[in-house]
Amino acid sequence: MSETKNPLAQLNDHGQSPWLDFVSRSLLESGELVKLIERDGVRGVTSNPSIFEKAIGQSTEYDPQLKETLDRGDLDISTLYETLAITDISHAADQLYPVWEQTKGQDGYISLEVSPYLALRTQDTIDEARRLWQTVDKPNLMIKVPGTEAGVPAIETLIADGININVTLLFSLKAYDAVAWAYIKGLEARVAKGEDISHIASVASFFVSRIDASVEKEVERKLKAGEGDADVLRSLQGKVAIANAKMAYQHYKKLIADPRWKALEAKGAHPQRLLWASTGVKSKDLPDTLYVETLIGANTVNTMPPATMDATRDHGKIATTIEDDLEAAQKTLHDLAAQGISLDQITTDLVVDGVQRFADDADKLYGAVAQRRAQFFDGEATRSVISFGSDALKKDVETETETWRHDGLIRALWRGEKTLWTNADEDKWIGWLHIVEQELADAATLTRFAQHVQEGGYTDVVLLGMGGSSLGPEVLSKTFGQRSGWPIFHMLDSTDPAQVKAIRDAVALPTTLFIVSSKSGSTLEPNIFKQYFYEAAGKNGRHFVAVTDPGSHMEEVARQDGFADIFHGVKSIGGRYSVLSKFGLVPAAAIGIDVPAFLSKTLEMVHACGPYAPPAQNPGLQLGLALGVAATKYKRDKVTLIASPGIADIGAWLEQLLAESTGKQGKGLIPVADEPRLDPTAYGNDRFFAYIALKDGEDAEQAAFVAALEKAGHPVARLTVPSTLHIGQEFFRWEIATAVAGAILDINPFDQPDVEASKIKTRELTASVEKTGSLPEEKPFFTGEGIALYADPRNAAAFGTPTSLAAALKIHFDRIGSGDYAALLAYIERTEAHEAAMQDIRAQILNAKHVATCLGFGPRFLHSTGQAYKGGPNSGVFLQITTEDAQDQPVPGQSYGFSIVKAAQARGDFDVLAERGRRALRVHFTSGVESGLTTLADAVRQALS
Numbered sequence: 001m002s003e004t005k006n007p008l009a010q011l012n013d014h015g016q017s018p019w020l021d022f023v024s025r026s027l028l029e030s031g032e033l034v035k036l037i038e039r040d041g042v043r044g045v046t047s048n049p050s051i052f053e054k055a056i057g058q059s060t061e062y063d064p065q066l067k068e069t070l071d072r073g074d075l076d077i078s079t080l081y082e083t084l085a086i087t088d089i090s091h092a093a094d095q096l097y098p099v100w101e102q103t104k105g106q107d108g109y110i111s112l113e114v115s116p117y118l119a120l121r122t123q124d125t126i127d128e129a130r131r132l133w134q135t136v137d138k139p140n141l142m143i144k145v146p147g148t149e150a151g152v153p154a155i156e157t158l159i160a161d162g163i164n165i166n167v168t169l170l171f172s173l174k175a176y177d178a179v180a181w182a183y184i185k186g187l188e189a190r191v192a193k194g195e196d197i198s199h200i201a202s203v204a205s206f207f208v209s210r211i212d213a214s215v216e217k218e219v220e221r222k223l224k225a226g227e228g229d230a231d232v233l234r235s236l237q238g239k240v241a242i243a244n245a246k247m248a249y250q251h252y253k254k255l256i257a258d259p260r261w262k263a264l265e266a267k268g269a270h271p272q273r274l275l276w277a278s279t280g281v282k283s284k285d286l287p288d289t290l291y292v293e294t295l296i297g298a299n300t301v302n303t304m305p306p307a308t309m310d311a312t313r314d315h316g317k318i319a320t321t322i323e324d325d326l327e328a329a330q331k332t333l334h335d336l337a338a339q340g341i342s343l344d345q346i347t348t349d350l351v352v353d354g355v356q357r358f359a360d361d362a363d364k365l366y367g368a369v370a371q372r373r374a375q376f377f378d379g380e381a382t383r384s385v386i387s388f389g390s391d392a393l394k395k396d397v398e399t400e401t402e403t404w405r406h407d408g409l410i411r412a413l414w415r416g417e418k419t420l421w422t423n424a425d426e427d428k429w430i431g432w433l434h435i436v437e438q439e440l441a442d443a444a445t446l447t448r449f450a451q452h453v454q455e456g457g458y459t460d461v462v463l464l465g466m467g468g469s470s471l472g473p474e475v476l477s478k479t480f481g482q483r484s485g486w487p488i489f490h491m492l493d494s495t496d497p498a499q500v501k502a503i504r505d506a507v508a509l510p511t512t513l514f515i516v517s518s519k520s521g522s523t524l525e526p527n528i529f530k531q532y533f534y535e536a537a538g539k540n541g542r543h544f545v546a547v548t549d550p551g552s553h554m555e556e557v558a559r560q561d562g563f564a565d566i567f568h569g570v571k572s573i574g575g576r577y578s579v580l581s582k583f584g585l586v587p588a589a590a591i592g593i594d595v596p597a598f599l600s601k602t603l604e605m606v607h608a609c610g611p612y613a614p615p616a617q618n619p620g621l622q623l624g625l626a627l628g629v630a631a632t633k634y635k636r637d638k639v640t641l642i643a644s645p646g647i648a649d650i651g652a653w654l655e656q657l658l659a660e661s662t663g664k665q666g667k668g669l670i671p672v673a674d675e676p677r678l679d680p681t682a683y684g685n686d687r688f689f690a691y692i693a694l695k696d697g698e699d700a701e702q703a704a705f706v707a708a709l710e711k712a713g714h715p716v717a718r719l720t721v722p723s724t725l726h727i728g729q730e731f732f733r734w735e736i737a738t739a740v741a742g743a744i745l746d747i748n749p750f751d752q753p754d755v756e757a758s759k760i761k762t763r764e765l766t767a768s769v770e771k772t773g774s775l776p777e778e779k780p781f782f783t784g785e786g787i788a789l790y791a792d793p794r795n796a797a798a799f800g801t802p803t804s805l806a807a808a809l810k811i812h813f814d815r816i817g818s819g820d821y822a823a824l825l826a827y828i829e830r831t832e833a834h835e836a837a838m839q840d841i842r843a844q845i846l847n848a849k850h851v852a853t854c855l856g857f858g859p860r861f862l863h864s865t866g867q868a869y870k871g872g873p874n875s876g877v878f879l880q881i882t883t884e885d886a887q888d889q890p891v892p893g894q895s896y897g898f899s900i901v902k903a904a905q906a907r908g909d910f911d912v913l914a915e916r917g918r919r920a921l922r923v924h925f926t927s928g929v930e931s932g933l934t935t936l937a938d939a940v941r942q943a944l945s
């Protein structure tokens with residue numbers, strides 16, 4: 001060896017291994033790392049989230065790999081980041097491998113940190129470390145685990161697994177002691193299992209410069225405040241961190257002299273070396289090699305950022321120093337305490353701050369990856385623009401976005417942490433978050449089913465179900481339309497006998513496939529629909545399939561009656577979140593929709609809304625925050641849905657999602673779908689508009705109307721759907737948005753407590769029919785003009801003895817105040833003509849009162865908006881419409897027909913509305929629906945004129 005070693009390379013001679021605290025694609029590809037190893041004796045590399053943020057987030061070095069990866073297909077942001085990081089880590093491991101071999105596993109390591117988001121959760125840290133260890137699969141990898149309280153048991157378990165661990169974020173002797181013992185215990189556990197411990201390596205990364213930076217701040221504060229002894233305070237600068245590290249080294253010596261350690265050493269264990277981390281000086285007043293020169297000693301590592309490494313190579317003074325001036329070090333620590341600065345407090349705060357800093361940098365890193373994903377992958381999933389209408393709402397949403405980012409709340413949502421909502425059982429209801437990937441993996445089942453439908457020569461498919469079991473399939477069938485060569489889709493979600501009969505008449509029974517859909521399997525309607533059509537179809541179970549949750553009553557029925565197939569739902573998915581599970585997909589497959597293509601497109605939105613997507617760019621989160629903040633802070637709780645004609649039916653699905661999820665405990669979002677238009681300036685300040693626009697399918701008038709709404713200062717979320725195949729993206733976006741809005745509203749978005757109440761009332765009424773043969777007598781407070789008016793005593797008192805229907809309606813409508821909504825609940829056949837007639841009546845109320853108006857057909861809406869009407873804010877004014885039915889249809893096996901069921905449902909509904917103190921009036925048509933509708937429309941006109 002003729003050449004003199006540069007100072008950096010001399011460190012090895014003092015028993016210290018220099019490691020590089022940096023990694024990047026160019027460092028590895030340019031041969032720079034190999035040069036550092038060969039020329040400077042560098043023996044390892046460390047990375048952390050901040051380092052990857054610099055490498056990936058602030059350069060274009062990774063663009064080629066990103067592009068190439070995305071060209072093969074979309075990935076979620078964390079997988080995308082990991083693909084890049086793991087490529088670097090593996091590459092670095094290969095370049096360091098010769099060092100690992102030469103030093104017999106003492107050095108030659110590359111460290112990869114577990115996600116900082118997990119630093120406070122033990123089991124997640126263990127799972128993540130194991131996953132990374134297996135994925136990288138290199139013997140010279142170290143997994144970095146924070147030395148937090150949650151990290152300590154993880155370290156013990158991982159060491160016992162045989163994984164090399166770099167314990168990071170250590171600041172205090174106490175924390176160091178805990179992790180040192182975790183290492184010892186982990187090794188002992190291996191010995192107890194008879195496993196080898198000679199190949200396991202670990203370092204304890206003691207952070208240096210951050211301590212001095214904190215002390216400096218405290219010293220400056222004290223000097224400014226004139227507290228303490230100024231000279232002593234000044235003398236502390238640049239000394240405390242080194243003193244603390246020196247004490248750690250003394251502790252290390254004690255630990256390796258402990259008999260428990262000695263026993264392990266005898267079995268070939270490597271000591272857990274102290275690694276000086278955070279050795280780049282943070283203060284410009286301190287020498288750049290300070291945290292190198294003062295901490296040199298046997299069996300230590302110093303991981304240096306490139307600048308510190310360059311400075312050391314250039315002018316470092318290398319000598320063994322770690323045990324120099326121990327007394328002075330002790331005095332420094334004593335002086336610090338005497339000046340009233342608590343090192344304990346500083347180090348405690350630094351752990352919290354360290355976790356947050358790494359998480360903040362990880363947020364930036366994922367943000368940068370997300371941006372590149374958007375740039376290189378034309379996923380189109382994020383095309384949404386929210387115009388807030390006011391700076392205040394915009395600012396509040398931004399503040400809320402920052403809270404969600406800082407506190408990692410979107411990840412809490414994806415983990416199903418129930419504290420995000422009401423701490424009830426929300427964690428049991430998040431299966432919908434992962435259903436798209438799961439259904440994609442099971443796509444073959446649906447392809448087989450589609451084939452079965454085609455081979456069966458079916459002309460018609462009839463879906464029998466309510467709410468979440470029917471609204472999604474309805475959107476899909478209307479959005480995709482009749483596919484040539486595939487059966488015609490029909491749906492029954494009404495107990496109106498005329499509607500039941502209309503479906504029966506519309507289909508060719510011998511070539512009809514019935515899909516009986518009910519998650520619970522116990523819902524009244526699908527059960528009686530099945531009885532009716534099973535009889536009608538000659539009890540031929542082969543023409544029936546069931547979609548239901550495993551073990552339900554419906555499954556039992558399906559088995560008994562020999563159904564052709566039974567498809568299972570997922571128990572952790574509630575009805576209104578089930579459209580992307582078999583509940584939406586079985587009917588989709590039956591009418592010829594390309595399910596895998598549909599799901600693949602949907603997955604792009606799942607990725608865009610994923611746990612690692614930056615909150616400001618997460619389309620579902622942004623929509624949910626806007627909805628939640630607008631409702632809670634600005635009373636803009638009437639979510640008015642406007643959709644392009646080609647996807648218009650999504651409004652009905654959204655009504656259920658929003659209303660049933662959020663309308664409870666006197667709070668909630670009131671969805672307003674398919675409402676006639678009003679002059680944009682005439683709307684109240686209680687509206688939030690959402691415009692779901694089909695690209696290339698926009699209606700010009702509608703688009704102009706939306707632009708005018710924005711101009712008038714209303715908040716408008718514009719969501720662009722690139723094509724009908726993208727409709728699944730809207731399902732997922734809105735599911736996330738609803739769950740988020742639920743968190744802001746502080747309700748459980750996954751239960752429907754008030755729907756049950758009217759079901760109970762209905763059951764009581766049908767039970768009484770069983771006994772007496774008819775529904776209990778009720779007394780109208782007005783009859784005439786072919787109608788009868790009913791109300792509970794409290795509501796009836798408001799009407800006195802009206803002289804006409806119009807007079808009663810006037811009293812009723814006069815009860816509507818600003819901020820209220822008027823709802824029409826029509827228990828009549830849902831035909832185009834009836835819908836048009838009801839929409840006319842709705843328009844009259846809207847034009848006269850300028851309040852939000854809703855229209856629901858019973859009993860369909862009971863499984864949708866019904867929850868919010870009863871459990872949501874008491875701002876609804878309800879007009880229930882019932883009719884004498886011209887003709888009944890029997891319910892096989894029951895003493896009553898559909899007409900009685902529908903009447904019992906309407907009465908049960910009304911009773912609960914009354915019980916909840918709602919303003920409600922029931923108009924009953926005694927001479928049939930057609931004349932009743934004409935009479936009602938006239939009376940409404942008079943009442944409002």
Ligand SMILES: O=P(O)(O)OC[C@H]1O[C@](O)(CO)[C@@H](O)[C@@H]1O
Pocket residue numbers: 466467468469517518519520521522523526575576660752755862863864
């Ligand atoms: O699929 P099921 O269990 O028959 O339920 C139908 C609908 O009834 C409700 O449970 C209550 O209305 C909805 O949430 C659900 O979508």
Ligand SMILES: O=C[C@H](O)[C@H](O)COP(=O)(O)O
Pocket residue numbers: 021046047048050168205207209210277278279280303
């Ligand atoms: O393992 C290395 C640490 O993550 C790194 O040294 C921290 O350094 P910093 O305090 O400069 O961020």
